[in-house]
Amino acid sequence: MLTxxxxxxxxTMNSVxxxxxxxxxxxxxLEKGDILLFTGEIGxxxxxxxxxxxxxxxxxxxxxxxxxxxxxxxxxxxIPLSHVDLYRLNNDDExxxxxxxxxxxTAVTVVEWADRYSGFEPPYIELHFEYGLHENERIxxxxxxxxxxxxxxxxxx
Ligand SMILES: Nc1ncnc2c1ncn2[C@@H]1O[C@H](COP(=O)(O)OP(=O)(O)OP(=O)(O)O)[C@@H](O)[C@H]1O
Ligand SMILES: [Mg+2]
Numbered sequence: 379m380l381t382x383x384x385x386x387x388x389x390t391m392n393s394v395x396x397x398x399x400x401x402x403x404x405x406x407x408l409e410k411g412d413i414l415l416f417t418g419e420i421g422x423x424x425x426x427x428x429x430x431x432x433x434x435x436x437x438x439x440x441x442x443x444x445x446x447x448x449x450x451x452x453x454x455x456x457i458p459l460s461h462v463d464l465y466r467l468n469n470d471d472e473x474x475x476x477x478x479x480x481x482x483x484t485a486v487t488v489v490e491w492a493d494r495y496s497g498f499e500p501p502y503i504e505l506h507f508e509y510g511l512h513e514n515e516r517i518x519x520x521x522x523x524x525x526x527x528x529x530x531x532x533x534x535x
Contacts, residue, residue: 386506386519387535393514397423398430400518403534405434408486410457415492418507423516424490427505431488432459443490449478451485458485464494473497501525 391397404414408431416424425443432441435455443463452459460481467473473495481487492498501524508517520535522528 384521384523386521387531388517388519389535390510391423391516391518392510392512394423394426397426397516397518398433401427401430402434405431407530407534408435408457410485411483412486413482413498413502414486414488415498415502415504416488416490416507417493417504419509422507422509423518424505424507427507427518428461428488428490432461435459435486448476451481460485460487462487462489464489464491467494470495470497501527503527503531 389400391400416428418424425441429441432452432455435457437452437455437459439452439454441452441461448464448466449460449462452461458481460478462476462478464473467476474497478487478489489495489498492504501522503520503522506519506521508519509515510517520531522531
């Protein structure tokens, strides 16, 4: 998934608040049809980021990880938010059976454990989360693939 020839934008977050602040800025540039793919180990902050993103989109419902239901659509914000978590899925066929692409055009789609599926088509951005050097440090590498993502990211990063 990671395209090697394009340099990612790398950000270090020193606290949950830092991560939330970055996610807040992201929320401001989001539009219907956007696809954000989240990768990275358990506990690196994917859901934490998405919660803050949702909050700044105006989503009223509590945003938890949809691990057990795989996909949730929250419609109380500025744009509907489709939140997908592929952690429990094992292959592309299982992923295709969920049918979350139904919301591609009308919502912002955020996908945790996106590397479980090989079929995502650009334009999208990938946000890869890693642990940092201390307990509350996280590092995110942001890689855009297609569309006008680079231009939009320039406005907030
Ligand atoms: N800088 C930080 N950014 C985000 N989370 C942090 C940070 N520092 C500490 N944390 C903690 O790390 C945990 C991140 O959990 P979170 O559920 O967001 O991870 P996740 O990547 O979604 O995991 P999973 O793969 O299980 O879904 C939380 O307990 C959060 O409080
Ligand atoms: Mg999560």
